[in-house]
Amino acid sequence: MAELIVVRHGQASFGSAQAQGYDRLSEQGEVQSRMVGATLKAAGVVPDRLITGTLERQRRTLELMGFDGTPEEHPGFNEYDFHDMLHARFDGVPPDDVVRDRKHHFRTLRDTLKDWQQGGLPGAAESWPAYSDRVEAARLHATRPGADCVVVVSSGGTIGRLVQRAMGAPDEMMITLNLQVKNTSVTRFIFNARGRFYLHEFNAAPHFFTADGARHMTYS
Incomplete structure (x- = not known):
């Protein structure tokens, strides 16, 4: 193989x-x-x-x-484009600590990906099925x-x-x-x-x- x-x-x-x-x-x-x-x-x-x-x-x-x-x-x-997802989730203005603080960033990443997989973030450029x-x-x-x-x-x-x-x-x-x-x-x-x-x-x-x-x- x-x-x-x-x-x-x-x-x-x-x-x-x-x-x-x-x-x-x-x-x-x-x-x-x-x-x-x-x-x-x-x-x-x-x-x-x-x-x-x-x-x-x-x-x-x-x-x-x-x-x-x-x-x-x-x-x-x-x-996947996490920056785009953040903009979709936070109406174009991601909180600064999400961008710059590692602990907050990865907690937000997990929550955002879960929402995305379940059909949330309709404003994101790419859906979970498309990805x-x-x-x-x-x-x-x-x-x-x-x-x-x-x-x-x-x-x-x-x-x-x-x-x-x-x-x-x-x-x-x-x-x-x-x-x-x-x-x-x-x-x-x-x-x-x-x-x-x-x-x-x-x-x-x-x-x-x-x-x-x-x-x-x-x-x-």
Whole structure:
């Protein structure tokens, strides 16, 4: 069977009210990206298909991982647009502490995603069903015939959705998984041409398993 390896992008710039501010790797994120690339290569991973979403933080992560080959892009691997959801939930003016305070941010993220999944946030640009459909389209694109090892760089929510779908778990499980995904962690699936798709490993980060490596571990 073939393998799909999905890596979450490196740490980005938290605290900007603008999505563009978050869509750049921090210095820590650049270090993490090089670390995971070196670890995967040391483990013998030689991808014959490379894919990212269209986000800069995803593209830059893959670039720094250092694999040979020309990557493809598929927007289905992009993250949901939480900034847009916040504007829909708070009538265009998200509270400042939601944007800048991590604890309040992630509590609000969980509540907002749950509302979104249940059909709330009618003003949001993308519904939960539309998001789910584009992630599934990206999965099918990545696992099409012709590759035995596919490496994708995506985002936490999309990785959570892929895992939730592979497990046949309720939609709300995506939220729990999303909030666990470490920057540059590795999630593996196996698949075949008959449409089989199984979770093999979730949120692994062997590049953080040493005392020196552990200081680089982040979640946002």
